[in-house]
């Protein structure tokens with residue numbers, strides 16, 4: 085039997101979960117940690133105590149030399165800086181969700197800038213790290229322009245409890261992962277402000293329409309957003325209390341300021357930085373995204389919560 089070699093770049097919650105899953109799938113795993121000392125002697129993250137890294141995972145601050153797949157699991161706004169130090173060890177798989185501020189680049193654009201000749205893919209879906217680490221049943225999508233390669237890369241990680249579907253719609257999958265976090269902040273704010281479950285379900289559905297328009301406008305397929313990387317991740321992130329984006333929205337809705345919420349956290353809520361970036365991307369392509377636009381204004385402090393609510397409720401009612 086050939087044993088896969090999987091490199092994971094980033095030892096935050098998602099990197100630890102993916103390394104654990106790769107080991108579960110039988111791989112030899114190289115886990116690059118910026119600060120290996122943040123892992124305890126028991127090889128767990130203090131804030132992810134259910135995940136104990138298996139023995140086949142080597143944790144190191146050295147970059148991998150060669151791998152069948154390199155899984156990039158660092159926060160989106162640090163991806164470019166980290167990639168500058170990642171050698172061309174093998175096909176690169178973006179596992180982060182977002183749009184880069186200023187450049188408006190999607191994860192695969194950033195990989196292409198760093199390693200133009202390497203195959204690149206994106207992994208996304210409804211995946212809380214703590215559940216993947218525990219081996220609870222999970223599904224996700226792995227997309228690559230080369231659909232055959234997507235399947236082969238997915239096979240390195242797939243087990244009965246981690247079902248990786250293959251896709252060739254890299255744009256749709258990246259847009260789903262990026263935009264759902266902004267909608268999740270909106271869903272959290274809706275619940276936090278006491279606006280009710282009807283409002284949340286409506287926001288999720290109109291948000292899904294924005295994801296679909298964005299995907300199509302940028303060259304992806306609307307149908308992809310009906311799958312795991314779109315509606316699947318929207319459901320999880322807009323309803324799961326352990327979502328960092330949802331809980332940030334919840335606190336905003338209850339009246340806390342963004343600065344105070346972020347000041348209490350060490351973990352990343354990608355929707356905050358991605359909201360203005362994805363709005364700029366939508367405007368550049370003339371795509372209507374009223375929920376994302378409203379959240380971007382709210383997060384920037386340009387409008388307050390009642391104004392955000394009124395902005396959405398007073399829009400002309402169209403057809404569906």
Ligand SMILES: NC(=O)C1=CN([C@@H]2O[C@H](COP(=O)(O)OP(=O)(O)OC[C@H]3O[C@@H](n4cnc5c(N)ncnc54)[C@H](O)[C@@H]3O)[C@@H](O)[C@H]2O)C=CC1
Pocket residue numbers: 094095096097098099118119157158159160162166179180181182211212213214350351352354
């Ligand atoms: N946690 C989850 O459940 C999931 C996370 N993701 C995505 O994975 C990506 C990473 O998220 P998490 O692992 O949850 O992060 P995290 O919130 O657990 O921790 C942030 C990580 O970023 C590292 N970091 C901070 N500054 C850095 C820098 N300048 N350069 C490199 N690394 C730096 C920290 O050391 C820490 O390990 C995000 O894009 C997130 O959306 C995707 C699916 C699930």
Ligand SMILES: O=C(CO)COP(=O)(O)O
Pocket residue numbers: 181209210211212213265268317320321326327328329330352353354
């Ligand atoms: O992407 C995720 C689940 O699919 C994680 O969501 P949060 O970053 O909001 O916790």
